[in-house]
Amino acid sequence: MNFKTSRRVEFRDTDTAGIVHFSNFFAYMEQTEHAFLREIGQPLIGEVDGKRVSWPRVAANCNYRSAIQFEQIIDIEMSVTKLGTKSIIYAFTITRDGTLVADGTLTAVCCEIEPGKKPKSIGIPAEFAAAVKPYLAESID
Amino acid sequence: MNFKTSRRVEFRDTDTAGIVHFSNFFAYMEQTEHAFLREIGQPLIGEVDGKRVSWPRVAANCNYRSAIQFEQIIDIEMSVTKLGTKSIIYAFTITRDGTLVADGTLTAVCCEIEPGKKPKSIGIPAEFAAAVKPYLAESID
Amino acid sequence: MNFKTSRRVEFRDTDTAGIVHFSNFFAYMEQTEHAFLREIGQPLIGEVDGKRVSWPRVAANCNYRSAIQFEQIIDIEMSVTKLGTKSIIYAFTITRDGTLVADGTLTAVCCEIEPGKKPKSIGIPAEFAAAVKPYLAESID
């Protein structure tokens, strides 16, 4: 099952080339991830056994297929392509009126967050994994 | 005495109009303020009597005189136009090759910062005030 | 008559202080202005007598009343406080659950835009003025 959202390109997202600056596609992916977490009732910054748990990124990539401009509306479709013991990979497809705009992935690692310390990777909580499962792409390990 | 810095316009700062997006002038002002704080040896987020102290903004304004574009170098000159008991007003003049680009102000309030609480305004520490004094514009109350 | 919109704070809009970076309030105001222009059927970049016409900013200001954080939903209410012969002033009030977050204004000037030339101010087209009139605040000149 895929998660879908859409948004309109804001003026601040564009650059001198008259198109959305390539770095902003990552913000669009992230905003979709966060909308997904709200949908499945899992907070971005949660608490497990009294400890603050969140999802630092370890990798991000994007392929740009066609440009988008101010005021255009884009559709973003997301699936979970990998649910590991400690990490998760989200895959995104961005389209406009059915035309492919970009696709990419975000890889996040479940971590304990303590102020002043490096994030420490931990096992993904069972409740989170259960909530994500319906969105896990079947054909991919 | 004025504090001066300069920077080059980055591509990400521009928009579809081919100029620096107006909101980024505030980031340019802030970056100058932070460079100034480093110059006078005062941290943006400090500690007074064991409490975290910082400078939330209460007002910001900017007048736009001429546009700037990708790769252009701008000069930013800053003075302190008011040093109150709890607040400070920084004034900025941005130029390019001597031509006025923009001018504006930032007003910040000295506050105790506690996680989960509203910032609470406090008196500006004497050490901070002493460090700022040489930059205080004389002609303005 | 006021124009209203709302939006959710995105993660990219926040800063190390855990709140929306003050410069992003200007992007929020602008996005409301652009939604307004769509509502009244006036393009941001239009054409008058075969010439490209748009609305460079000459002034922007904001007063910050209370901080907002990731995922919070804000309401933005906009009115037109001045409709001059060449310029327009938009006033914005941002609230969260009825609590004042910020208020500010944007002043834009109607200009002919030619690549490689400075924008040249022109009279606001009658059609634009007529479309804006219902939103003009009555009590303010």
Place this chain on the structure above:
Amino acid sequence: MNFKTSRRVEFRDTDTAGIVHFSNFFAYMEQTEHAFLREIGQPLIGEVDGKRVSWPRVAANCNYRSAIQFEQIIDIEMSVTKLGTKSIIYAFTITRDGTLVADGTLTAVCCEIEPGKKPKSIGIPAEFAAAVKPYLAESID
């Protein structure tokens, strides 16, 4: 031969997690690319045979190794890992005090840019290729 630059993390680049927002690493890479183009005397937007030529991105990726925070200084080292007939791949390594922060690549394609048309890929001009050659990583095709 590698191209090197460094910069200081600005407050606007950080997020609620107290670190640089992951999308901004792409702006850091791009700023390095642009500094490199200035270094070798090649404009980002040039002219070949009377046509506007620039470098739209087709891919971007980044691996995040350790977080960076406000005011920290980072070093960015760039090499050209592929110089094709129409495209170029830049590889970046970001460090802080010698510690790896992130690495990633940008892939750009040489294109003719005409307003209102899709960018059309063209052969990389010989002059550009000659200027880039000294920075081409030897061990990689």
